[in-house]
Amino acid sequence: MSAPLLQVSDLTVTHHHAGGATRAVDRVSFTLRGGEALVLLGESGSGKTTVARSLLGLPGRSARATGRIVLDGQDLRSLDERALSGIRGRRVGYVPQDPTGSLDPLRRIGAQLTEVLRRHGAADSRRAARGAVPALLESVGIADPDRVARSFPHELSGGQRQRAAIALAVCCGPRLLVADEPTTALDALVQAQVLDLFGRLRAERGIALLLVTHDLAVARGTGGTVAVMRAGRVVETGPADQILDHPAHPFTTDLVTAQPGTPR
Structure with missing residues (x-):
């Protein structure tokens, strides 16, 4: 078995504010190898997005x-902001929930890539x-890459915007892709297409995927390993089907029961 691409050990994140401090992430640990997927599953406020952004x-x-x-093999927490800015996009790609978070509304897609x-x-x-842009857009499932390259974000459908955001995230060949609720605003068909793309x-590039979601169907569609988060902690980890079909932790059982009709 290959060495882990990503190793997170005892990650703790505390937010300091006027009223004191709030621990958003509490001693979270996991590993991820190239080509693998890890889904952070939990309710709003569980700390999953804080882990992803960390x-x-x-x-x-x-x-x-x-x-x-x-x-x-490189400890990212030892790096300053200048070094981290070089890693974002180059070695770690990021797909936000809303593609407008990564797409400039005033510039054409091709120019941004x-x-x-x-x-x-x-x-x-x-x-x-510029010559590489059409192939990049085509590689993320955009059927008319030349037109999309000439388009502004508002001229595209929601699915096309999200695919363009994914193209931005992977265009420099990152080893790790972090996707934060990337299908929330998409209909079921486009959601399935985006998960197939991931x-x-x-499979083709060996990219490791860390995906954040509250949606059991998205977790199942992604597959791989699911880590269930509650109040900043991982309460249960295992293969997606095992966690979603036979949860062992009471909180996971409640989470599964609260979303009836999740396809199996």
């Missing part, structure tokens, strides 16, 4: 993080970067 070095403005986050490729040195020249990226 991998990017963005736990929150008032947050203090402790523990270790090791990617490819070109800029990211040049910023991270993934293309030798601006001309080469599966293809894992």
Whole structure:
């Protein structure tokens, strides 16, 4: 078995505020290998998004993080902001819940992809970067890449915008993809297509996927390992089908019962 790509050990994130301090993440640990998927499943406020953003070095403005986050043998928590900004996009891709969080509404999709490729040195020249755009859009399932490249985000459907955001996240060949509720605003058909795309990226490129969701159907559709979070802690971890069909922890049982009709 290959060595873990990502190792998170005793990650704790505390938010400090005028009234004191709130522990959003409490001693969370997990490992993830290339091509694998880990789903952080939990209700709003469970700490799953804070874990995901901590991998990017963005736990929150008032947050203090402790523990270790090791990617490819490098402790990300030892890096300063300049070094982390070089890792975001290049070694770790991020797909937000709302694609407008990563897409500039005033710039065409092609220009945005070109800029990211040049910023991270993934293309030798601006001309080469522009030439790579159609294939990148096609690789994430966009059927008319030339038109989409010329389009502004508001000219695209919700599914196309999310695919364009995924293209931005993976265009520089990251080893790890972090996706935070990436299908929430999509209908069931497009949601399934996006999850299939994540599966293809894992199989074809060996990308490791960490996906945050509250939706059991999304967790099942992603597969891999599911880690159930409650109040900042992981309360149960295991293969997706095992966790969703035969939960062992009472909280997971309640979570599954609260979402009847989840396809099996």
